[in-house]
Every structure is written in structure tokens, then in C-alpha cells.
Amino acid sequence: MSLQQKALILPKKRGNFQVGSRSIPSPGTGQLLVKVLSAALNPVDYKIQHTGIYVTHYPAVLGVDIAGIIEELGEGVENFRKGDKVLAHGHFLIIDQGAFQQYTLTVATFTAKIPSNQSFDSAATVPLGxxxxxxxxxxxxxxxxxxxxxxxxxxxxxxxxxxxxxxxxxxxxxxxxxxxxxxxxxxxxxxxxxxxxxxxxxxxxxxxxxxxxxxxxxxxxxxxxxxxxxxxxxxxxxxxxxxxxxxxxxxxxxxxxxxxxxxxxxxxxxxxxxxxAAGSPHLPPNHELFRSSWTMVEKWLSEGVIQPNNHEILPNGLEGIIGGLERMRMGQVSGTKLVAHPQETQ
Missing domain, CATH: 3.40.50.720 (NAD(P)-binding Rossmann-like Domain)
Structure with a gap:
């Protein structure tokens, strides 16, 4: 595997997105390295770009809805193995944990296996919502x-x-x-x-x-x-x-x-x-709640108790995210989650 990957980078506050290269990170204790096959878009992504909210360190990689395949396990990770298909809630405040790149780190506690009745695309619509x-x-x-x-x-x-x-x-x-x-x-x-x-x-x-x-x-x-x-x-x-x-x-x-x-x-x-409703499991007050809820995600999806969102696939890999976020900002998306395929980036 190459040591470099393609990522959609926000270089500065209120800057313009650009596709660039950055190093593939290595997982630390309790983390997984995931090859991102599907990444869903959320309104918070364009709001960060246009208003400069939340993110304080640049360059940044945004996106929190992740679905892909485990490439590497960090120390202390149990119940997962290399090659597992997973969905996870990323963290746009930490560049190595953003969704809009080809490889990202996820916290094992906020990661679940994708059951056989779900695709990577459908699974990617779940985490933040x-x-x-x-x-x-x-x-x-x-x-x-x-x-x-x-x-x-x-x-x-x-x-x-x-x-x-x-x-x-x-x-x-x-x-x-x-x-x-x-x-x-x-x-x-x-x-x-x-x-x-x-x-x-x-x-x-x-x-x-x-x-x-x-x-x-x-x-x-x-x-x-x-x-x-x-x-x-x-x-x-x-x-x-x-x-x-x-x-x-x-x-x-x-x-x-x-x-x-x-x-x-x-x-x-x-x-x-x-x-x-602060929907980030990474906030300390939320750890206990989401530690328990994420143990249910695979079962809920497998049994159809929770249905993922309808989705639309964006073309052109990470490049397609830019236009997708603009459509969302203009109110042109309804009842559908936009999903990109980072591995298809040219």
C-alpha cells in the first residue's frame, strides 16, 4: 500500500476545497485504519467551509460519515479484524479522522460491522444522523x-x-x-x-x-x-x-x-x-451513551429495525463532494443523502 493518499483538503478558514495528497496515518491504541469506500455529506460540512465554525486548526479534512474496509488494527482493539466491512462516526476536528479522504482512522468504540443486507453506500448514511x-x-x-x-x-x-x-x-x-x-x-x-x-x-x-x-x-x-x-x-x-x-x-x-x-x-x-442535540460521540459527556448505542448498530441494520437514508452517488470521487455540498447549501437536496466514493478520485 502506498504511503500517500488523496484527500479533500480545506486549507484555511473559509477557504476553497482542493484535492491533494497527504500521508496515510497509522492507528493508535483503540483505533482502526479504514479504507474509505463511501463517505456521506452533511450540512455541517458546507457550514464549516462558509462560516468557519468549529474547526480551529488547518489544513482540515471534513466529513464524519464513513463506510469502508479495515486495513489495520491498533493496539487493544477487539471484535474486529482486517478485512471487516465497517461503518464509523469520524471526527472532523482531527485531520486523520475525517471522512473525505481515501484512508482514515476511526475509534473502534464508535465503529460497527456492516451486515450483509447493507451496502457501503447505505451504511455511510447512518452515523451522524x-x-x-x-x-x-x-x-x-x-x-x-x-x-x-x-x-x-x-x-x-x-x-x-x-x-x-x-x-x-x-x-x-x-x-x-x-x-x-x-x-x-x-x-x-x-x-x-x-x-x-x-x-x-x-x-x-x-x-x-x-x-x-x-x-x-x-x-x-x-x-x-x-x-x-x-x-x-x-x-x-x-x-x-x-x-x-x-x-x-x-x-x-x-x-x-x-x-x-x-x-x-x-x-x-x-x-x-x-x-x-450534540451528535458527536467524541464529546466526553457523550462517551457512555454512544459506547452503548454503537453496540446495537449492526443488529439494528441487520434486522431492519433502523433503515438507512435514501442516497445518491456523486461522480468523480472526492471532487464530486464540492458540487454536492453546494447543492445542499442551495437547498437542492431533499429526502436523500449524498454519498461520494473517495477511491474513485482521479
Whole structure:
């Protein structure tokens, strides 16, 4: 194997992406060296480039959704072997762990084997979307009283609780719907474009509303779905409009889960809270939660309990990521995850 690889490099803050060469890293303790066959794109990737958020050290290699083949094991790694097909949650703050390169390091704890019923491309759509949904619903900071479904089986005798998921056809929204189903929520109410209604119902949504309805129309329609108070709204879009809708839907002491910074203000008398779904397993407060959830990923995918996102393959390897991120930034991608093949880079 060559000591050099091709990578999509962000050379400086708010710079332009460029394909270049860099050394193939060696795995340390608890790490795996993975040959990246599929890497999925996320909105955070173009936001980092355009706004300069999060990343402080350059050059950088972005991307966190990884699927590929294990090339080398680091010291202390168990339950994996060379040649295993895996998916993993990368780390764009560490250049050797970014997804947008031909070889990357992954943390074994946040890596899972790909079952035979899934492709590299479908597996690559899972890590960030699923982890963000898990953090939002089950993170310890929430104090929402939601037991993770892999820890406690939801009893059929427990009262059904409603949940609203705004943006159900997004990657995070789709996994939030599926986890809500696993956790026994009912009804599971979601919004999306009409063209994605069948998709979100396949994920487990019981009630669908057109996201293009006005705020007043959506609030009125959703409130007719259930007589029970809505104590959890997961806003997978988190723009000011959707945050406002979610906030208005919340009952007293309810929780609004966001994927972006809050634009609504918590009120003193009703006790409603706003929390941010921090979907990185690499954050120390998240280690315990994701150490346990990642042990379930292979089983969930194998049994069809969790369905990966629909996906579209980008041409031209790493070069194709540049145009794909621009399409996402322009709002030209819906209900689909864009996936690149780094090994096809010319």
C-alpha cells in the first residue's frame, strides 16, 4: 500500500476545497485504519467551509460519515479484524479522522460491522444522523425521562406519549422517527414535503403534515391529533420558523430538541426547555451513551429495525463532494443523502 493518499483538503478558514495528497496515518491504541469506500455529506460540512465554525486548526479534512474496509488494527482493539466491512462516526476536528479522504482512522468504540443486507453506500448514511437523533432523545443532559430502547424494553402497558418531529425526511429527522417508534411513542407526528410523505410513513410516522403550511395552520392541525400534552418536539431543521412552531406546540414542562442554536427564548412560568442535540460521540459527556448505542448498530441494520437514508452517488470521487455540498447549501437536496466514493478520485 502506498504511503500517500488523496484527500479533500480545506486549507484555511473559509477557504476553497482542493484535492491533494497527504500521508496515510497509522492507528493508535483503540483505533482502526479504514479504507474509505463511501463517505456521506452533511450540512455541517458546507457550514464549516462558509462560516468557519468549529474547526480551529488547518489544513482540515471534513466529513464524519464513513463506510469502508479495515486495513489495520491498533493496539487493544477487539471484535474486529482486517478485512471487516465497517461503518464509523469520524471526527472532523482531527485531520486523520475525517471522512473525505481515501484512508482514515476511526475509534473502534464508535465503529460497527456492516451486515450483509447493507451496502457501503447505505451504511455511510447512518452515523451522524442516527447519533444526533440518539443524543437528542436519550442524552443525559435532557432529563426528559426517556429510557434508551436498547436499555429498557418499552412495555405495552405504559401510556402512549405523543412526539412531534419537524423535518421528518431529513437525515436526523428520519432516525428520530425510527427511534421514537422503538421507544413506543404514539402518535408520531412529522412534517415534510408532500413528495416525502410515503418515505416518512415508512420510517414510522403515524401522522403527516405539509411543511409548507403556515405556522398557525401547522400548530392547529397538529394539536388536533392528540388530546395528550406534547412534551417533546424534535426540530430536525431548527430554523427560526420551525423553532417557533415547535415552541408553540410544547406543553408545560415540555422539551424542544434542536440541531442548531436556539432562536426561541425559554419562559419562566411554563417551564419549557430548549436543548441542543450534540451528535458527536467524541464529546466526553457523550462517551457512555454512544459506547452503548454503537453496540446495537449492526443488529439494528441487520434486522431492519433502523433503515438507512435514501442516497445518491456523486461522480468523480472526492471532487464530486464540492458540487454536492453546494447543492445542499442551495437547498437542492431533499429526502436523500449524498454519498461520494473517495477511491474513485482521479
Amino acid at each position: 442516527l447519533d444526533t437523533a440518539i443524543a437528542g432523545l436519550y442524552g443525559n443532559h435532557l432529563e426528559a425521562g426517556i429510557d434508551p430502547p436498547w436499555v429498557k424494553c418499552v412495555s405495552g402497558h405504559e401510556p402512549k406519549k405523543p412526539i412531534v418531529i419537524l423535518g421528518g425526511s431529513s437525515s436526523v429527522g428520519s432516525y428520530a422517527i425510527q427511534l421514537a417508534r422503538l421507544s413506543g411513542f404514539y402518535p408520531i407526528v412529522t412534517t415534510a414535503s408532500p413528495s416525502n410523505e410515503d418515505l416518512v410513513r415508512d420510517y414510522g410516522a403515524t401522522h403527516f403534515f405539509d411543511r409548507r403550511l403556515s405556522g398557525n395552520q401547522l400548530v392547529a392541525a397538529i394539536n388536533k391529533v392528540t388530546d395528550s400534552p406534547i412534551r417533546i418536539v424534535f426540530d430536525a431543521i431548527s430554523v427560526p420558523k420551525t423553532q417557533s412552531i415547535g415552541w408553540r406546540l410544547l406543553a408545560q414542562n415540555g422539551i424542544l430538541i434542536l440541531t442548531l442554536s436556539a432562536s426561541v427564548k425559554e419562559d419562566e412560568c411554563k417551564g419549557r426547555k430548549v436543548v441542543l
